[in-house]
Amino acid sequence: MSQNARHVKAVRNDEHKGDARKERWREHRLARRAELVQAAVRAIGEHGAEVGMDDIAAEAGVSKPVLYRHFSDKSDLYVAVGEWGTDLLMQRLTPLFRVNGSANELIHRLLDAYLGLIEEYPHLYRFVVQRNFTDRPVASDPVSDEKTVIANSLARLLGRYMRALGLDSGGVEVWSHGLVGLVQASGDWWLDRQTMSRDDLTNYLAQVIWSAIDGVLRSAGLELDPDENLDLLDEAYLEIVPDEDLG
Structure with a gap:
């Protein structure tokens, strides 16, 4: 050489x-x-x-x-903690979207997992939501990112079912973001007030959510039993979906 x-x-x-x-x-x-x-x-x-x-x-x-x-500063740590909380939430929700059982069972277990997590980590939830710890605007908002991921994932699942039923799935993003906002706002109120049990809140929210879904179905001439098993699709599961086209 x-x-x-x-x-x-x-x-x-x-x-x-x-x-x-x-x-x-x-x-x-x-x-x-x-x-x-x-x-x-x-x-x-x-x-x-x-x-x-x-x-x-x-x-x-x-x-x-x-x-x-x-x-780099407090805000950087805030974002990192928020991402940790979002990852934990998605770890708990993701398996629950693998559909086995009825619509009521799916709705209840998703709600219970979310409410159970904020009940388990109330200070962490307030830390992330209230953002009092940050000393500057954050480039990435963990709360907004979390809502988007969950809503887009829910929209993907609902869209599959709407199409399997032969219905227009154009409104699933609106419904999904609305449902996620409803649950988060209700969770904020419950965590501060604690005037009812987690089971009661889960049942109330499940009733409201199913009524909304049922209303859309009935307007299209369909009536489904919320306690019947969901077997419309061979594969219906949660995907981590960023803010993108869900068609």
Whole structure:
């Protein structure tokens, strides 16, 4: 091998090693950032939605300057915590969209999962929704992103059923975003007031949601039993759908 060839090979090996080191460092920083988000979630659970950066740093066992090495400011940490909460919610909702059972069962289990999560993490929910922690406008709003993902996923499912029934599916996005807004607003009220049980709220909301769906079906001359099994489709499940064409 010529001296020039050996030099080229050595340079390539150095570049490969450098790329590998960069990738390991990137993975380390991502893992460390995830650990700090977990610490923030624990601190929120202990101190409430008004938690401070000092509380979060103490829970993580680091100083505030170390915390700021991984998050540019409070708003950056807020977004990361919101994304953590959204991921957790979708982990719980996604399997429930695999349709086995009746419309009533599907509606009830989705509602119960959502309400159960905000009941389990009330401080985290308020932290994300109230946004008192942010010190600047956020480029990505976890609450809005979460609503869009859920509504688009619901629209995809409803659209499949509407088309399977031979009905126009053009309104499913409107219905889905409206239903998601209804459930979120009701959850906000319930979490603050706690004047009824989770089961009662689930039943009330399920009744309202089915009545809305039933009204659309009846206007098209169809009448379905909400307690009959849904077997219209071979494959009906939740897809994580961004803000895109749902046709």
